[in-house]
Amino acid sequence: MPSDNQQVSGSTPLGLFGPMLEYMTDAAQRSVLFWDVMRQRSSQYRDHLAETVPHVLDYKAELVMDGRTLRRPVNYLLVRIVPPEGTEIDPLRRPFVVVDPRAGHGPGIGGFKADSEIGVAMKAGHPCYFVGFMPDPMPGQTIEDIARAEATFLEKVVSLHPQADGKPCVIGNCQAGWAVMILAAIRPELFGPIIVAGAPLSYWAGVRGKNPMRYSGGLLGGTWLTALTGDMGGGKFDGGWLVHNFENQNPANTLWSKQYNVYSKVDTEAPRYLEFERWWGGHVNLNAEEIQFIVDELFVGNKLAAGRIETSDGTAVDLRNIRSPIVVFCSKGDNITPPQQALDWILDLYDDVDEIRSFGQTIVYTVHETVGHLGIFVSGGVAKKEHNEFSSNIDLIDMLPPGLYEATFERKSSDTTNPDLVSGEWVMRCEQRTLEDIRAMGGNAPEDERRFATAARVSEINLSLYRAFLQPMVKAMVTPQVAQLLKRWHPVRMSYEAFTDANPFMPAVAKAAERVRERRQPASADNPFLVAQEKISEQIVESLDAWRDTQERLSEQIFLAIYGSPALQAAVGINPEAPRTRRPGRSLLHRELLEKRIAELKSTIAKGGLQECAIRGLLYAGLARGSIDERGVAALRRIRMTEEGSRLTLAQFKTMAREQFLLLLLEPEATLAAIPKLLPTDLGERRKGLAAIRSVLSASGEISGEVAERLKKVADLFETSDAGFPAIERAKAS
Template identity: 75%
Template sequence: MSTNTPMLSNDAAAGLLASTREYLVDAGQRGALFLDVMRRRGIQYREHLAETAPHVLNYGVELIVDGRNLSRPVNYGLVRIVPPKGVEIDLKRRPFMVVDPRAGHGPGIGGFKADSEIGVAMRAGHPCYFVGFLPEPMPGQTIEDIARAEAVFLEKVIALHPEADGKPCVIGNCQAGWAVMILASLRPELFGPIIIAGAPLSYWAGVRGKNPMRYTGGLLGGSWLTAFTSDLGAGKFDGAWLVQNFENMNPSNTLWTKQYNVYSEVDTEASRYLEFERWWGGHVNLNAEEIQFIVDELFIGNNLAAGRIKTTDGSLVDLRNIRSPIVVFCSKGDNITPPQQALGWILDLYRDVDEIRSYGQTIVYTVHETVGHLGIFVSGGVARKEHSEFSSNIDLIDVLPPGLYEATFEAKSADTANPDLAIGKWIMRCERRTLDDIRALGGNSPEDERRFATAARVSEINLSAYRKFVQPWVRAMTTPQMAEWIYKLHPLRVQYEALAGDNPLTRAIAATAEKVRENRKPASSDNPLLAAQDAVSKTIVAALDSWRDAQEAFSETLFLAIYGSPVLQAAVRIDPESVPSPKPEMSAEYRKRLEARIAELKSRIGTGGLRECVIRGLLYVGMTRGMVDERSLEALRRARTNDSGPRLTLAQFKTMVREQFFMLLLEPEASLAAIPKLLPQNAEARRAGFSIIRDVLSASAEISGETAERLKRVAGLFGADQEGLPRVDDTSPQAKAS
């Protein structure tokens, strides 16, 4: 036994030596290739900025409207997406218009790859348009100017598609989401369904211990720093500061993981990394007026949902004016726009679902469990699932009765009923929800709301003081040359520029990398030093995450202590018993119109024909399920194609659905009692109408329980049994007519 031990030790030592030699060669080669990736990133950065209109769209485009030529010029433009080879577009389908966020980066993230918002919409047959922007704003342009420009863009898209089956579906990503919502409240007639992805609308909302970004404005003393930064930029705000704010939220990824992933998998990760960095490093500027509005009115003031924003002509921005369905897509894994900020505006505006309905609004939301902020609009998996389902079922969303719904997705399987009625690999359902479902996600206490209101008041005071005592001096000292140097020396730009030039160092890096690629010798996957390398990486990530968590916990504690101080609240005149953002009341004018509309609907309960009766009966029975399945709508659509009557447009069908829905809500018994009088005398037509109801209901689920009981009642009203056979009462008007 003892004589064999030295032999084993020698073998182990030899193996370790071989593994070490193999790892060191591999590590050195990876280091050389990593430096070359950084060099290529710098060159790519310069080339991207040198483009006239830099973007990262994965598609060809045609310029339709240049916002620089409008009466109030803006650096935005409308382009048509050229469908790639093999993609067929149906010009009668509603167009999609994707609006990208101007939050420090350049445009194109909505069409970043084939599996994207634009990609899945085109595969569903929709014409697609994109609203992007140039790196430099036009002199004096404001957020309001951009909103009015986007209205011009929508008018143009509508004019280009006069035969489309609906108004354009508009997708607003991140900050573009709130911009789209503002425009939709001012010009509701221009919009079809609105999809807002990762878009903050309720800026104070969040959960303690999870959403620290909302404390930043208060801890910096408010928006005076925004004004100061814009003054140092000679009237422009460098978007790189916004990007750096995002990076500061995840130091382990910023300082280590992003680079380590490239280094550790440099043979396969380089192209993906460079593709993303082309967008991440494409920083754009905003005018001082634009960023000040965003910070004061939205992020610190929280005035959007509260209805406290007015345009220059005195129009009030009231999100309750929106008439199109609103789809809110958010994620629990998003630390920039958590679900509370994406959905809290609903709680800010409405007391219950009935009030949502009273404004004729349809709101659909879906909450992803894990995906991060960027993944909401760049993840291929999200595009193939959520965005693909939204695109395929946009007509279902458009005709939903007013109310609050959650979109859920179920994968098709061998047990799926009527799978041919669902497009794609998933089945989308819109399930009825109440405001309590949104409250269950968590939110602020009244005391926390007063803390944020105090921070907003402090911000106003500090900004006023800065403008009066400091701003004149800063503007006087800031020359154009100084602003240019501050711009160039931003830390994010320096890291791109460091290896971007043509000099002996970069030439040596390129030559070395070329030789390495010719003689590449990667270590085997079971090399123990690779496992040790990954263990060290995980330790670094854990340390940086712990530091971030401690910093965020301290920031939250500090914010709550400072702005929860009764002395400070009293000093800035915050009432300790007040509700900082009370729900806006329904205006007397709107209430008068609503009452008139209710009276009109009640008076029309006894009018209509077979179509109205089918929709009325279908809604009455379907209400028991509390959800609408895409298979049911497809079954109804197919039934509509066989309708011998005059063809209804989608808008006309939507109007009919809404009217019948409200009639059932207002006068359910009277609405049902009117059905036999409205049905045609022809028994075959009545049977066919009832068959549509039965087939649509059975398309997605078995008819049972209360649904079956209601269906029996409707069968009696239609003069048919549950099998769709005629069963006419001898004393009924229909029997006598037969």
Template identity: 70%
Template sequence: MTMENLNLPGGPLSGVVAAAVEYMVDAGQRSVLFLDIMRQRGDQYREHVAQTAPHVLQYAAELIIDGRKLDEPVNYALVRIIPPKGVEIDLERRPFIVVDPRAGHGPGIGGFKADSEIGVAMKAGHPCYFIGFLPEPMPGQTIERIARAEALFIEKVISLHPKADGKPCVIGNCQAGWAVMILASLRPELFGPLIIAGAPLAYWAGVHGKYPMRYSGGLLGGSWLTALASDLGAGKFDGAWLVQNFENQNPSNTLWTKQYNVYSKVDTEADRYLDFERWWGGHVNLNAEEIQFIVDELFIGNNLAAGKIEMSDGQKVDLRNIRSPIVVFCSKGDNVTPPQQALDWILDCYADVNEIRAYGQTIVYTVHESIGHLGIFVSGGVAKKEHAEFSSNIDLIDILPPGLYEATFEAKGEETTSSDLVVGQWVMRCEARTLDDIRAMGGNSPEDERRFAAAKRVSEMNLAAYRKFVQPWIKKMVTPQMAETMRNLHPLRLQYEVLSSQNPWMGAVKTAADEIEEKRKPVAEDNPFLAFQEQMSKQIVHVLDSWRDAQEALSETIFLNVYGSPALQAAVGIDPNWESSRKREMSAEHRTMLEKRIAELKSRVGEGGLREAAIRGLLYIGSARGMVDERSIEALRRIRRDAGGSRLTLPEFKMLVREQFFMLLLDQQGALAAIPKMLPEDVAQRLAAVAMIREVLSASGEITGERASRLRRIAALFGVEAGEGTSNITPFDPKAKAS
């Protein structure tokens, strides 16, 4: 190789030099533009926190109740979401209420995008309301006081929709999920279906080698640090620490990927990044009493699923008191609320599926394969699929017979049977499950339960010692002014402030960025130096992920060995044979009520007419498949809509379905044998009823196997042939009764 070769056009190094020059120009421009985006982020942060009620809702809203003006003031508010132009709302459909999570970051995540929980609910025609919060808590505000305020909010929504076809569907994301569950157990009469997304309810649950966040409380010695942080905040806990804790779970994204993604796609990524950062950087405060309750009762104490939380009036929080269907949405990719923490409360509350039914409870869960914790709330893909399907089919969920189900989704295509009965782009099915399906996801051994119980005892002891020997001194030393200064110096806040326009050096960055915008020359996608840049980024991510994995493995090893020590467990009073109760006893009051209800249903098994007989037959046949398909429910809905005479309201229809289901469950043969006595003499009406049953069952596919056999049996009980009455028959009259 000679210098002459290098300088000749087309020489062997000329292409490399040109590529290098092109890449360096592009990299320099991207660096300046990236810094300018950081400047915009800082300015946006300053503007956001200066607002009285900052939020990231993408919808106009009308204030209904300001919680600060209640007799027991809280920093929460109820607003009505004003539908955007072109969105039609049916005021007789059940309203949706999205409760915003208050976990350190700003409000508004449920309506962060057009394709959001609020957006898909309005698209389905439901009126929507939002319960959000302000950055500063009110004096004396507690978790219990917030629950009472939210009950008032829901009562108000109910009063605004007296003709609605059901109680409000309430969506609780993350922290709001467990808050909604607490309130629904205390005030079950207020709620329609509950959608609980990414909400930890069984805080000790998990599997070895994954989800190490559950060890944090034990590794830090318990909740005394929470009390210390609140005391250093002069009675307020800085939510930035919660956000910091979340970011520590994924250092490669926090330290590199999030920023690199903006740098590498600086021409297209700015708006999306700034929108997210506006919410993520809007840190809020909690009162010391609020965060202490959360950490002691929930994260370390694990008292929610165990039914050990008690309100000031003596009322205990028992999740078995909830009477509304509960939809639990979780993901295997969520390291904050893994499937075990989202679902194992079911194992804590119920011995088996029959006990779930004995409490009249319907639980539907779905497990996403990969989406992360925040993606459950902010991903447009999730909103268009899972949230859209839940919103469109909320009535299906509300009338499901009691039990445990898993919601599955299948893309609608040209081959989809009865595709006109599918509301959205996915076919939703609710498939019957047992508690063994939840256990199969993995969970704690008795030894693990004892470890967490030991960590709980250590936390209680350390907190008591801190409160006695240290807390009085801290409270005397810290003034509100000192606390505010420390909050402003938090690293998460400083990263915004330092790169904002308040920094005089950033003015030069803005000027340079404006000039670059006019002369921007992006590098070619096939540039070899760009490929090298991408490879280096992957190496950095790999190193940071490896470091995280090593830290997580070490933390798990330390936790398991320290709190698994027989000496420590004995010292804090943990019985070596102690096991966490998975078999909570049914209360005597509930057992008495249940026995009375069973006797009542058995005595009424022969009551009713054609409508009751048809629903009983439909449930009997459908149970052979062990699942409910949205197409079958939509077919039934259309038949009800087109039927002559008066229609049952949704609550009345739900009660009818449940009663017939329980009659079959208690005495299937007796319930079937009673059908002929319930039928009218009019053969046409009986033919129409069998036609309706066939139509509903065939909506989701061909009737074969056991279902076909059961259909023939029901048809014989109706006194017709199974193949009769499939055409030219008027839908049966829902008012028809046996003469």
């Protein structure tokens, strides 16, 4: 008779046979369905590339302007987004213009589903326009040509909305972000608020141990490889290389997780995967001159924030020329554009917040904790929260006094004060910040700046050597046929081409998948083999992540060692004792204009009426909070702080509010002391203005602390009699 141990041992295989058979059936079916998804991915890839203007917009669009018809033709288009049925658009609201990034993929990522930048803007009632592009650039097209074309597009949008309450709000995603900023510095009069999402503007910035992509230019010896790649493409740069570089940043996702997620959830995940892959696989080309400008002037040269980029007519691109509010949206989870690269241009340009104000600039930033680079544009959760709040509260952003702010979001709840004044599910608040708040995120030490400057010099030398000795031979060898063959054989493109129906095995996979769907038998969630499968997947991801981390540490050490060499720095002309000189030069003309403007402002202290006094009092009391809440702005919209029959437009209010804010900064005591003399003698009108101030201040919560003290001072000023204020009215006031 067998022992107890023998009985258990003998019964174990029988006990596992059922779950094993269930898992094997499920795994086999999932394998067939997975390869069918790969077949569909490849088929839609070919269909997408066959389109004249391939895009992934989820909305109908009407062509407004074709960049190919301009004096300097470009492959860009301006289209109007047709609102879906049931969406109400207010023609008086400022239009939104979404500019998509040309970073290797086709256009449409800003509106490829309902919960997107375009979707939330239309939901807020704004007319929407989209700037996209075709797969191939026009011959001779340059980055400057594109900028001038986009300026023409914005002129057209402005002309189509003459009655709008402001200039267009322009959204630039990723690579489009720096392009929009360059244009706004050249043509500031065309812009309303600017939103740059995941856009790198300070390319050397970062933190040691993170953000290894910024070392790539130095590790590759500079940008000569970009020139070589453009020459191998017959004068065109294949966007597939940009996609390839992006995927190399996360090998666990590229080599395993993305595909495994489809395989493990093949019954539900396929539609979402195919939707994204339709955009991800829509590779487009750039002219070799375009990509060379990008890597030389921006990525490796880091010349944008330093003001060392010039247009063909000699105009310097100085970001301090931008007059519209700038909203910077970035994330700690973004390994392509970390917060330092998105924000440190502010440190490059300004000494302190007062200098930001001296240029009349308003900068608002928000930092997400976890979302990755692509999630900034495609995540429905981000669209419903950050993008929805930016769209709904664009007037709040436009009315902010000059300075630096961080946008924070608090979920609306039953405890929220005045919830009817909140536009969505989140309460948006803009809190005052200083440059120290940005520095606290980390950045480069001076010796690191010298390393990057050394890498830029080495890049210039290597590029010159390539152009002198190798480029003529490469161009002679690469015929159009060779360039096309190399493009088709690109590893990223081959991953799509390999599973089309031209593959003799794929039609059989399609038929097998149909039969599997009819007999689908998924394994139960607690199947031990399914649990083991998940554990193995986690171990694979951990191993690939460990490999990536080791590679990144090694890359950083190599970069720091090579470009930190005093001998190399001396050889390329980097002076280790020289101060940091990347900041644009100070302008004597700006100083003169600033002094003139200050004198003009001071002369208006004793000018104005009830409107000016109400705004002075509101700003004086409200700024004690250090933040501006969307509920206060919503309350402000409902109030008429003026005589019957007249109403301030948004532009008029913005101008008046900025003037009163600057007066309070320059001459706070004199500005407040002038209030009684400027107010009307009618006590009812005075109290109406004071009630408006209280209403706005109480919209976002209880009036207490310093705010209450300041409000009492304002109330005393509003109730104070001037020479023409009758004694009988003073008695009523008491």
